[in-house]
Amino acid sequence: MRTALTIAGSDSCAGAGIQADLKTFYAHGIYGMSVITAVTAQNTKGVMAVENISSHIVEKQIDAIFCDIKVDSVKIGMLSEIDIIKAVSSKLRQYSPKNIVLDPVMISKSGYNLLNPDAKDVLIKELLPLSTVVTPNILEAQVITGINIKSIDDMKKSCKAMLEMGCKIVLIKGGHLSTDPIDILFDGEDFKYFEGKRIHTKNTHGTGCTLSSAIASNLAKGYAIEKSIKNAKEYINVAIQNSLSIGEGIGPTNHFYSIYEKCNMIEEID
């Protein structure tokens, strides 16, 4: 059984964060584990409150897992404070897992700041270089690089800047474009484009979390990065197509056991 670990915040309505990640791992046939960095009180309408977990307990959760279980892939989501970012980066340096997918979560779809702005530079310095792939959305890429993104060319410039800042591979997601979404992957040499048709729904709570944990699931199975992203894009498409109109706000993506059968992703390849 392959395993994946999410290091992220809890979302009480389970559309994003730890809960979305664990559902995604399960749907891929991966044994999912979690290190909780914050507890958020949120629903489809917004985030009402956040309580961070102490960096000491974050470290202890990471130790508890790595000293006992082989971890094939790590996905990192919401880390809101400097001491938590430092604790996670130092523990990941200690255990050096093979695959790390960093989703640099900053602001929720409902507009709540999930990263303390003071912690941005530490996130960049400590976690960008440690990660196998970093998956910012357009706004996050803008905040990280300072490059305003209005076009595909701007996305490419931003990709290059992210590599100069220490990323090994970056995937800038185009969900927030006004056109059909296009995600761009850059490894320092080639650009790869993942194009899709926009699904017209307001229910996209947790799309970024779902995509990054689907990438982590595929890496855990042994797929190379490009194939992992291709599979993850198929997964997020089905999850958005079947997203749920529960609650009054931005509803969640939906996860099915059958999705991975449909995408033929049950096998482990190495």
Ligand SMILES: Nc1ncnc2c1ncn2[C@@H]1O[C@H](COP(=O)(O)OP(=O)(O)OP(=O)(O)O)[C@@H](O)[C@H]1O
């Ligand atoms: N309406 C849509 N139709 C099709 N694909 C979409 C749509 N919205 C987002 N995506 C895809 O979903 C993935 C996540 O992209 P997005 O830009 O929404 O991430 P995000 O803003 O980080 O998400 P989150 O707000 O959950 O953190 C990308 O692959 C993107 O192309």
Ligand SMILES: Cc1ncc(COP(=O)(O)O)c(N)n1
């Ligand atoms: C705990 C947690 N992590 C991540 C997100 C981002 O997801 P979204 O942008 O869809 O609100 C969130 N809302 N909550």
